[in-house]
Amino acid sequence: MLMEKKEYYKHLLPHFQQPGQAYFLTWILKDAIPHHALKHYTKKLQLLKAEIDRFDKGAEVSNLQSSNRGCNPRHPQSPELEALLKEYNFLRKKYIKAYDDMLAVQECGPINLTKPELQQVISEALIFWEGKRIENIAFCVMSNHVHWVFRLKEADENGKPVYLQDIMHSVKRHTANQINKLTGEKGVLWQKESFDTTIRDMEHEYNAVRYTLNNPVVAKLVHYWKAWSGSWCCKEYENAGF
Structure with missing residues (x-):
């Protein structure tokens, strides 16, 4: 059964996807963070999203997406809705910080993604759709998670729209x-x-x-990002002085 493609979808967290959009993505090994660890943030984000939905059933997704992108929403907003959006984005930043902090202190489990053969598998998967469905900007493979910055193409090699969920499904499955x-x-x-x-x-x-790129530097694994075998970036950023 084919999954319906939507600009907005959610599992535990809201996700926005649109052909042509650039993303900063993080995904982790199954047990890298205990399931209950961020439940508090996840629950509050879901409650805020539900309130936003009730305020504006016709425009809630575009308003939230626009706010997340830092641009003016396409629809008028009430002060109450603006306050909810502000609170949502503030809480989301706290979630990101807590998420990153927990990844940094977790000990490596039975699978260490920094092993050369595993790094190679992931790196090859990240560049597989290069030029066809995505444009890679940068990525970093750490012991228990992956950071990836890339842009979706508007259409794939067959002229069909490219969606984030399809790219992630392909990469994760492979x-x-x-x-x-x-x-x-x-x-x-x-x-x-x-x-x-x-x-x-x-x-x-x-x-x-x-x-x-600086993730392994901050983790004190290397002194310079180019020394980390699991890191890569496009030519535009090679000499950016990170």
Whole structure:
């Protein structure tokens, strides 16, 4: 059964997808963060989203998406709705910070993605759709998670719209199969939920790339991002001075 493609969808968190959009994406191994650890934030985000939905059933998605991208919404907003959107985005930033902090302190489990053969599997998967369905900007493979900055193309090689959920399904399925074969593991490899942020502008893109490439530096694994074998960026950022 084919999954219906929508600009907005959610599992535990809201996700926005649109052909041609750039994203900063993070996804993690299944047990990298305990399931209950961020339940407080997830629940509050869901409650806020439900309130936003009730305020404006016709425009809630576009308003929230516009706010997340840092541009003016296409529909008029009441002060109450603006306050909810502000609270939602503030809480979302706190969620990101807590998420990153927990990843940094978690010990490596039975699968270490920094092993050369596993890094290679992931790197090859991330560049597989390059020029066909995506434009890669940067990525970094860490021991228990992956950061990825890229832009969806408007249409694929067959002229069909390109959606984030399809790209992620393809990458996660392929890497899970290959890594399980290499490690002898079975079952689910990745946590179902991925954390995606729409790139608002070039400054946001620069910051996302800098964060991605400096992840192993901040973790004190290397002194310079280019020394990390699991990192890559496009030519535009190779000499950006991160």
